[in-house]
Amino acid sequence: KLSNVSKWFPIKKGFGKKSYLKAVDDVSFNVFRGETFGLVGESGCGKTTLGRLMVRVYEPTSGKFLYKDSKEWIDLFSLKLSEFQPFRKKIQMIFQDPYSSLNPRMTVLQIITEGLTDSMLSQKEKKEMAVEMMKNVGLRPEYLSRYPHEFSGGQRQRIGIARALILKPELLICDEPVSALDVSVQAQVINLLMSLKGQYNLTYIFIAHDLAVVKYISDRIAVMYLGRIVELANSNELFANPLHPYTKALIASVPVPNPKLRKLRNVQPIQGEISSPIDPPACCLFASRCPYAMKVCAEQIPQLKAVEASHQVACFLY
Ligand code: SF4
Secondary structure: OEEEEEEEEEEEOOOOOEEEEEEEEEEEEOOOOOOEEEEEOOOOOOHHHHHHHHOOOOOOOEEEEEEEEOOEEEEHHHOOHHHHHHHHHHEEEEOOOOOOOOOOOOOHHHHHHOOOOOOOOOHHHHHHHHHHHHHHOOOOHHHHHOOHHHOOHHHHHHHHHHHHHOOOOOEEEEEOOOOOOOHHHHHHHHHHHHHHHHHOOOEEEEEEOOHHHHHHHOOEEEEEEOOEEEEEEEHHHHHHOOOOHHHHHHHHOOOOOOHHHHHHHOOOOOOOOOOOOEOOOOOOOOHHHOOOOOOHHHOOOOOOEEEEOOEEEOOOOO
């Protein structure tokens, strides 16, 4: 459960003036065990910052991250970094760029077993675990002695997945895991992630800007705009009945190859410039681009409200 989570980065401006880039602002949602929770939005909307907060790469400005461990709820943001260590294994992240996320000076064996800090494990046992993991991500165990530059992008992402899964995580945060890959390789990596999910009993938070990919893999989807969640719904419901004008525009921007279907869609593409995330005003941040903007939209922040049991939207139209 993320509860009212914010991450504001201080910005130096003129003398005496404090400014903040509000990368994540008052975000709340729950993720259920075993589900794939998609997080979508344009570049710079805060989705990657949110993922990094959950693995404590960044420290939050405020908010709680409640994690159900056995029967207890623990606020992971309130733990000291040393107390957070056991959860570091339970919550793993795989990154967008398989080219820069692997240390070029380390062999694949060293990379995959680097996180196995348990002193009870011998080198032989670690290697056996790495061999098993290589097979599970579709790579040949003989490759363990090779270096990252000897692999393609798709293979490197498989190594990144093996490095995360060897720690037996419960929650895997996938930050744009396929956007740097060729389209044909994207499908292979997505299908691998889907089969590993069942095999390892995983929960995914899947961050992406590509709606087609998120729709394919997610049970529920949250749409982010300038640091805030503007809509959250079941995947099918979101695509069949998008409510927020921004979600509608995002869906309209997905290319449709059939020109007849394209005409039928009847949704205006997104217009105007995205507002600045630095010191944003207390109003709807989509107002400058919204064709339905009203007076109230410039005066108050719309809160996320349930319009149905499984559908929430932050917009004064509802
Ligand atoms: Fe548009 Fe107002 Fe809804 Fe914002 S709150 S999306 S400006 S109608």
